[in-house]
Amino acid sequence: MLKKIVLKNYRNISNLEIEVGETGNLIIGDNGIGKTNFAESIFYSVYGKPFRTSGSIDDFIGPEYNFSSVLTKWGNGEILEVSTQRSMEKKITRNFKLNAKKVSTKLLPNKFPVLVFAPNTVDIINGEPVLRRDELDNFLAIIFSEYREELDRYKNLLKNKNATLKMLSEGKGGIDTLEFWNKGLAKSGNYLNSKRRWLLAYFNSILESTQKSTGFYNFKEKERELLIVFNPSIQAIEENYEATFFKKLQDNMQKEIIVGKSLYGPQKDDFSILLDGKELRFFGSRGQQRIAALLLKIAQYQIVKKELGVSPVLILDDIMSELDFGNRTKTGQFLLTEKMQFFITSADKNEIPTNILQNSINLPAFL
Ligand SMILES: Nc1ncnc2c1ncn2[C@@H]1O[C@H](COP(=O)(O)OP(=O)(O)OP(=O)(O)O)[C@@H](O)[C@H]1O
Ligand SMILES: [Mg+2]
CATH class of the missing domain: 3.40.50.300 (P-loop containing nucleotide triphosphate hydrolases)
Structure with a gap:
């Protein structure tokens, strides 16, 4: 306090x-x-x-x-x-x-x-994917003290790999370091993926009770269901994520060299928020989007309280x-x-x- x-x-x-x-x-x-x-x-x-x-x-x-x-x-x-x-x-x-x-x-x-709900928090719903990823990352860094460090490690590996890919796309440098970067990205990405999965599943498991306890969406005798759907860049069951991600990178090496940058991984993850099965960013009114963003903050509040005891x-x-x-x-x-x-x-x-x-x-x- x-x-x-x-x-x-x-x-x-x-x-x-x-x-x-x-x-x-x-x-x-x-x-x-x-x-x-x-x-x-x-x-x-x-x-x-x-x-x-x-x-x-x-x-x-x-x-x-x-x-x-x-x-x-x-x-x-x-x-x-x-x-x-x-x-x-x-x-x-x-x-x-x-x-x-x-x-x-x-x-x-x-x-x-400390959690914030400000006018721009609604951008989590209707803004660019990077804003949703940042929202997940910032929140996970509250819950897991090592998350920020792992994210920084991932970003650093990605930066190095992108520099190599850019050189290769210009016909400079050697291909041999790429496998090394890909291995690191798969390992570090696996950590990020498991935490992001965990959080989105957590949101879904409590959103209904959050909606009920706040009374939001419970109007006109109709309960409106809010649901979060993860759209990860790499599709894999959790146990196989690291291997699947690594294989995707290795299989697409030539493609990434041609474009000169990384094309796959947690840096491309996104999630959608659905209200009664419809995507809120396209379908929801401004007020509904705002309430959904507020509910997400309240759910975050509940998760911090439960997980950290503060x-x-x-x-x-x-x-x-x-x-x-x-x-x-x-x-x-x-x-x-x-x-x-x-x-x-x-x-x-x-x-x-x-x-x-x-x-x-x-x-x-x-x-
Ligand atoms: N570095 C700075 N030095 C001095 N003043 C600054 C600095 N940065 C911002 N300000 C000023 O501080 C003032 C207060 O800004 P703030 O956003 O806190 O206002 P507010 O009370 O929240 O207003 P609103 O009701 O419009 O949201 C503004 O006039 C802004 O220009
Ligand atoms: Mg203000």
């Missing part, structure tokens, strides 16, 4: 020290006042990146300063701090610390899980716009019965349902 946030020159927030509530926290204020910046600082202290599309890390320092710091204090007394410095030569350096000792950000999401912090940036009155109230009800710690930003107090207003604290200190 998050206890305290201390910000210095973080974007437009020059100085803020605030104790946060154990359950609902509301950040309400005019457009452009810094609500998302504030909420994002929590995510930033754990992940070292923003949840919105980022520009440069320079953006984390307010324009008049050469230093910024984001410090979060957690229930067990642990302290996370990201400090960013801009030198005279405009060079940026960053330091991540856990309890005043340098730490790699790779390990933090597993220890301090309750993740939930950031809900601008969550209420696009939801009708009934769905706003259902969202509030669910957040409150689960007793989760959440942060909701909004430009309009009227869109926050009464149940949330009555059970949350306002965090107006920096406005």
